[in-house]
Amino acid sequence: xxxxxxxxxxxxxxxxxxxxxxxxxxxxxxxxxxxxxxxxxxxxxxxxxxxxxxxxxxxxxxxxxxxxxxxxxxxxxxxxxxxxxxxxxxxxxxxxxxxxxxxxxxxxxxxxxxxxxxxxxxxxxxxxxxxxxxxxxxxxxxxxxxxxxxxxxxxxxxxxxxxxxxxxxxxxxxxxxxxxxxxxxxxxxxxxxxxxxxxxxxxxxxxxxxxxxxxxxxxxxxxxxxxxxxxxxxxxxxxxxxxxxxxxxxxxxxxxxxxxxxxxxxxxxxxxxxxxxxxxxxxxxxxxxxxxxxxxxxx
Numbered sequence: 001x002x003x004x005x006x007x008x009x010x011x012x013x014x015x016x017x018x019x020x021x022x023x024x025x026x027x028x029x030x031x032x033x034x035x036x037x038x039x040x041x042x043x044x045x046x047x048x049x050x051x052x053x054x055x056x057x058x059x060x061x062x063x064x065x066x067x068x069x070x071x072x073x074x075x076x077x078x079x080x081x082x083x084x085x086x087x088x089x090x091x092x093x094x095x096x097x098x099x100x101x102x103x104x105x106x107x108x109x110x111x112x113x114x115x116x117x118x119x120x121x122x123x124x125x126x127x128x129x130x131x132x133x134x135x136x137x138x139x140x141x142x143x144x145x146x147x148x149x150x151x152x153x154x155x156x157x158x159x160x161x162x163x164x165x166x167x168x169x170x171x172x173x174x175x176x177x178x179x180x181x182x183x184x185x186x187x188x189x190x191x192x193x194x195x196x197x198x199x200x201x202x203x204x205x206x207x208x209x210x211x212x213x214x215x216x217x218x219x220x221x222x223x224x225x226x227x228x229x230x231x232x233x234x235x236x237x238x239x240x241x242x243x244x245x246x247x248x249x250x251x252x253x254x255x256x257x258x259x260x261x262x263x264x265x266x267x268x269x270x271x272x273x274x275x276x277x278x279x280x281x282x283x284x285x286x287x288x289x290x291x292x293x294x295x296x297x298x299x
Contacts, residue, residue: 002178004031008104008140010114011039011072012096012130017115019145022079023294024113026150027143030185033110034085037076038103040096041068065090097133104138116144116288116295132285135269135297144288144295150263151186155239157262159193159253162227171268174298176234179266182296183238188263191239193256194227195249196220220245250286262293269297 009024021037028035041064049055068090076086093099104112117131134142158179160172176192183190224243231241242260246252257265269284284297 002174002181004028004033004110006107006109007033007035008107008109008112009035009037010100010112011037011075012115012117013039013041013068013071014096015115015117017147018075019147020113020115021075023143023145023150025079025081025084027111027113028084034087036087036089036107036109037072038089038091038100039068039072040091040093040099041065042092042094044094061092065092097130097137100130101134101137104134104140109140112138112140112142114142114144116146131288135284139299141299142297144297146292146294150294151182151188153187154189155191155260155262156183156186156188156264156266157191157193157257157260158266159195159249160227160231161249161268162194162223162230171298172230173234175266175268176231176237178296178298180235180237182264182266189239190237191242191260191262192227192231192237193242193244193253195246195252196223196243197247249283250290253283253287254290257291257293264294264296265291266296266298269299 004027007024007028009020011018011021024035024037027033043060043064046057046060049057069088072088072090089103091099091103093102112134114131114134131144156179158175160175161168162172163169179192180190182188220243227243228241231237239260242256244252244256253265253267256262267284284295288295
């Protein structure tokens, strides 16, 4: 069950707009929970202050934190937050993602809400984006907000990856139940998607199999039935169970998001790290910049 009691809303002042704040307040109203607004500040010139200097580093730090706090409160004043318990936390860290990850993992947040940041292909090659780092390094569900309307009588899409192991089954159940619950809260339809790796065989020696497609159709039909049976065993959905053919989920999922006019994609992330993350990546990371809709990544 997707039950929210405490939301963390990340405000990154390097970005021009802060969609995460009004979205976090919307979520807090839906689930009757409290919000902690997080931001980070750091004055890099302090690294060059010599030891024994008359400059009061602690005073500068306190001033910088207070200025950041004042900016956060001013942002909140621009949004209707009446009746919602809001706390503020300004972090002091050289690295935004490191400071955020450490703080988030130390506290029991049910959801982190962050404005999605678009990253160029070159930037993703040169460094790991903050959004990706949060996906990999935190244990909390993350909602990446984009410049779009929150679902209302439209569509919420949950993407599952049918696997036999218990960890994947548990995550798939969470994706389905969360999609259904959010759809009810937003008066939207709930659709569930599974990308089926349809074999794309083009070699001449296999032509005889394509003259008799029963084998492949049988595989697909059995897979489709297994997906639908699994979804129905978890919950009754208001929309459709979609089994889409495709070898790469990161290519197929954005197409289905568009065709179903989905405002929100709910998916799971395995949080790979190190060399495995660099080589394989995560589907959530790969499609984050490709989608116009919001993405809820469940851990």
